[in-house]
Amino acid sequence: MSTYDDMERTGMSTQDVEETGMNERAVLLDFPGAEELVAAGRVEPPSEQALARAMEGIEMAVAVQEAGRAAQRERGAGVVAPLRVMSGRRRVLVGLFTAAAVAAGVVTYANTGETPANTGTRSEARADTASVFLDDISTVAAARSVSSGKYWKTHLTIGDSYLSQSMDFYVVNNGKAYKKGQRPDWQLGPKDLDWKSLDQLTTDPAQLLRLLQTPPGPDSISPFDQAVTLLGESPASPKLRAGLFKAMAGLKGVKLVGSVKDSTGRAGTAVEFAEAKSVGRVIVDPKTSSILEYTFTWTAGASKGKVTRQTFLSVGFTDKIG
Incomplete structure (x- = not known):
């Protein structure tokens, strides 16, 4: 395709190039944040929260610019040349959207699960994207309504289970409920939590992070697993879930994979x-903050390649079993 074809396709004219002295690529990248975007690499679709923030900035920029032009006309200052106005608007709007995308942490490098060769800056950027995503999800979690009930029901692909406030554990098989003793307490750093102690637990992200980062005991699961288990399997309040998501954002080594589908297609x-011998992956619904699926994969040792999966179809309070 010729240069003139490229110009026609992108809406540029020869006058654009003549006035600016730049070719098509230079003009398209002539906005604030371009160098950062090019250096970052591929840009993935932003979250709904990030997109909303970006659109607010764009709408504000348009409103400010239109108000300025109207004021010029009223003062009789004349009309700015259309080509220059549109060029300026394009630079401002594209710059705002790009800056918002980069700031929101939507630049990723390993949606395929691979780590880039030059791991320095890019691996740090991946960690930043995970932090931003988890911070955004914490806001979604905090906005959920508070509810209660006699039992906490977990509806998995393998069946349903119920937990009472006294930690009695039930499973349902062929429509009949069976008591399976008491469920072990949830683990959070040095603490073992039952239903009642969840309500007494701090919701401050910094304190939760310190608990997660406490040196593990011989039978402790990873801090990531501790947080995911509480988020997926416990009747944690909206404030506690929000705090846990923010605490996860502070864990060193947490990486954003990106948009995926769970084993049911959601x-x-x-x-x-x-970790040294395993990888934990959690899939979160960005609209609701619900845990959709958790997989634990052994990457070394005798169990290398073994995968454990929990797919959460729904969780929530109920006043009866069955």
């Missing part, structure tokens, strides 16, 4: 945490 956003 779309969500995946976050991973790698």
Whole structure:
């Protein structure tokens, strides 16, 4: 395709190039944040929260510019040349949208699960994207309504289970409920939590992070697993869930995978945490903050390649079993 064909396709004219002295690529990249975007790499679709923030900035920029032009006309200052106005608007709007996208942490490098060769800056950028995503999800979690009930029901692909406030554990098989003893307490750093202690637990993200980062005991699961288990399996309040998501954002080594589908085909956003011999991956619904699926994969040792999966179809309070 010729240069003139490119210009026609992008809405540029020869006058655009003549006035600016730049070719098509230079003009399209002539906005604030272009160098950062090019250096960053591929841009993935932003979250709904990030997109809303970006659109607010764009609408504000348009309103400010239109108001300025109207004021010029009223003062009789004349009309700015259309080509220059549109060029300026394009630079401002594209610059705002790009800056918002980069600031919102939507630049990723490993949606395929691979780590880039030059891991320095890019691996740090991936960590930043995970932090931003988890911070955004914490806001969604905090906005959910408070509810209550006698039992906490977990509806998995393998069946339903119920937990009472006294930690009695039930499973339902062929429509009949069976008591399976008491459920072990949830783990959070040095603390073992039952239903009652969840309501007494701090919701401050910094304190939750310190608990998660406490040196593990011999039987402790990883801090990432601790947080995911509480988020997916416990009747944690909206404030506690929000605090846990923010605490997860502070864990070193948490990476954003990006948009994926769980084993049932539901779309969500995946976050991973790698240890020496395993990788944990959680898929979160960005609209509701619900945990869709958690997988634990052994990457070394005798169990290498073994995958454990929990797919949460729904969770919530109920006043009866069955």
